Amino acid sequence: TGIESSTGGVDYTTRMMGDREILLDTEGFLVEPKCWTEEIAEEMAKEAGLPELTELQWETIRFLRKYYLANGKAPLNRDIRRETGMNLLEVERLFPGGIRNGARRLAGLPNPKSC
Numbered sequence: 001t002g003i004e005s006s007t008g009g010v011d012y013t014t015r016m017m018g019d020r021e022i023l024l025d026t027e028g029f030l031v032e033p034k035c036w037t038e039e040i041a042e043e044m045a046k047e048a049g050l051p052e053l054t055e056l057q058w059e060t061i062r063f064l065r066k067y068y069l070a071n072g073k074a075p076l077n078r079d080i081r082r083e084t085g086m087n088l089l090e091v092e093r094l095f096p097g098g099i100r101n102g103a104r105r106l107a108g109l110p111n112p113k114s115c
Contacts, residue, residue, distance in 0.1 A: 029111035036108025064107035
């Protein structure tokens, strides 16, 4: 639980995750992607019904973060397919909420609605 607030028309919640206080938007995305840690991803995954992340899930999460940090935007679907070697349906099934609301959220990328 956190403190709900609003700045500039954007609602967010402040929460403690691990030893950090973080800001989440109303859909549970990190407001500041640089605050992401693997511990935060694990906690978010548990809240989404994934008791433990598999190696395939971690590979996908790490690729999304690496691409975002290098390019300032999320990868396109073709980039995800090429990097993971999976088709999009396979990647979607790895995460509750699919790629957009599951993998991206766990990877600490911005909410696709705000991009």
